[in-house]
Amino acid sequence: MECNGIKNVSRTVVCRKLLDTFLASPKTLEVTIYNINDYKALILFMVKTNTMKKLLFSLLISISAFAQIDRVEPPFWYSGMTLSKVQILFYGKNIAQYDVAVSNNIVIDNIKKTENPNYVFVTIDTKNAPVSELTFSFKSKGKVALTQKYELKQRRQNSKFRKGYDSSDMIYLIMSDRFANGNPKNDSDNSLNEKADRSNPNGRHGGDIEGIIKNLDYIKELGATAVWPTPLCEDNDPKGSYHTYGQSDVYKIDPRFGTNEDYLRLSAELHSRGMKNILDYVTNHWGYQHWMYKDLPTYDWVHQFPGYSQSNYRMTTQFDPNASDIDAKNCMDGWFVPSMPDLNQSNPLVLNYLIQNAIWWIEYADLDGFRVDTYSYNDKEGISKWTKAILDEYPNFNIVGEVWMHNQAQMAYWQKDSKIGAIESYNSYLPSVMDFTLHDAFGSVFNEDKGEWDKGMIKVYDNFVNDFLYPNINNILVFAENHDTNRFNSAYKKDFRKYQMAMTLLATIRGIPQLYYGSEIGMDGDKGKGDGDIRHDFPGGWNGDSNNAFTKAGRNEEQNKFYDFTSKLFNWRKSKDVIHFGKMKHYIPVNNVYVYFRYNEKESVMVVINNSNETQTFKTNRFAESIQNHLGGKDIFSGKMIDLKNDVSIEGKSVLVLELK
């Protein structure tokens, strides 16, 4: 506040002067108030002390400068970042009218104003700037109208070289709203549109961060080493907001999931168990309730045609040499659905915003990796710059992109340093892609009892034939299902033998296995019945659930059968360097029996999957180049030694995982 020309006067001083003026009338007091809180406090004071009436004509309150800053993003930055030139967004009514300056000898690199006067983007260079508190001042006609504190915080130790997840990990994918309700008090929030309704399959059910934290020991016991919860930032859609892919504030955890501090606690709790935290990042779109979409900084912040146009979802147009430009543009720039405005990453302001937001979360929440939604729908050049910027900041970080393709060359195109991408000089810089073709095979192969030329295990074999296409074969996410697909146990009617085959494959082939919550207890769900059906609440996650599958005693016999098998398999995998990083040699399936070996200099593991209904007996001499001098193998499930000098028999629809001795 200013009082009679004196700057930075405290509220108490002004109040005292008000009283003095009241008693010694008719002096005039000129007060300039810069924020609404001071204004409210003064009015309240005048009412309480009865000074209002008398001072009405002698008090000149200047309220013309009643601007305030509503948003500052990123809300703070860190000292010593590679990305030291940070572009800070200030949002407030007519904020662009002011001249901006900053304290502490920090250099302002540039100031960007847009056609919307409520935004100003100020880039400061924090190189060599110590941990400190800066002050931004916004001046009008030479007078400071507004000030804003801005912190450069201390980074965590070794933050830059944080190691992302890799093929030694097993990722547990959680539908955040559907796993466990650790805090029933936050199920609905007054400030947000959609309230909890557990009876609605597409409603919010109350699952939250506290629920995940409470069950981390369960997840660890299962053999998982990393957790991927679906997005946790605020999604204020009035309907279907539970999946949280239409976010309305990307700097804030949705209060129905908890607070930003709760999310930090999730990271800390994971790390204390030697586990990793993976954030599900959405670069392609926001929700239409996003605060910025309601007052766009620039018309082209999102793609407009004008307004909505749906993507054609034909991602092949992004590299098809015969594709028309219009098809490629409509795929990339079209909206995913009407409620998700498509972000324009070719606008440098948008791109910077997304890069800084991503890096901010890694640094702030001590993250170990990203999963990026709808990766191949983004502006191709923009998403490549986004990915590279993150890896420039954190060279050992890992990012897996959702590249939902049905052809290996097309998936490999998106992996960092792809030779296929290089044909047209494209590099996405994306370290990891998802093995959707393996997922495609998983959808039917275990029902194909008879091995034929193109049916049965040959489909799985064929998936690995094309491994030469991938620049980094270990950095591929492998999965039987996820939150957007049919559930495995639904496709195979909870056939435990088929589940065993699928999980054994996932746990022993190259890549990073990902498990979808609930499958480990036999949960099923039919995509044909809608997304709600593949995203059921985990039993035991809600107070009063009659079945608590989080504990051995609470699980029924069938659930324990699924759980025990899964836990044994993935806990065995934890220490198996030969599985994580070893080579693979496989043999053409015969009679629907698939045999492959994982090996390194120290050890060999032989995997046998009999997908026929009958017991199969085979000679081992065909595998001599892999068995070498080993005499037998110890089965990791039964503990029995299998003699490899003689014929080996394996029951129909079963597996052997043999550590060669």
Ligand code: CA
């Ligand atoms: Ca809750």
